[in-house]
Amino acid sequence: xxxxxxxxxxxxxxxxxxxxxxxxxxxxxxxxxxxxxxxxxxxxxxxxxxxxxxxxxxxxxxxxxxxxxxxxxxxxxxxxxxxxxxxxxxxxxxxx
Numbered sequence: 793x794x795x796x797x798x799x800x801x802x803x804x805x806x807x808x809x810x811x812x813x814x815x816x817x818x819x820x821x822x823x824x825x826x827x828x829x830x831x832x833x834x835x836x837x838x839x840x841x842x843x844x845x846x847x848x849x850x851x852x853x854x855x856x857x858x859x860x861x862x863x864x865x866x867x868x869x870x871x872x873x874x875x876x877x878x879x880x881x882x883x884x885x886x887x888x
Contacts, residue, residue, distance in 0.1 A: 805819035
């Protein structure tokens, strides 16, 4: 996904730009948003982010076997994707 994300965001931005006349030419020229002056930090969000960071730190320090249960799920997802691609290819062949 990472290599394609900038293209997706640019396409979405160009579609939104049609209704916003003063918009920048590209999403990549837009300034990064800043919080309003009266912004108050949400403690629930801060706690959630803190928990996520703790879990990530544990994952990074975990031994390799901790990750192995994920491999069958990834393999199943790839297999599912390939099957769908083959179905699409067969359908396109029939339509051609």
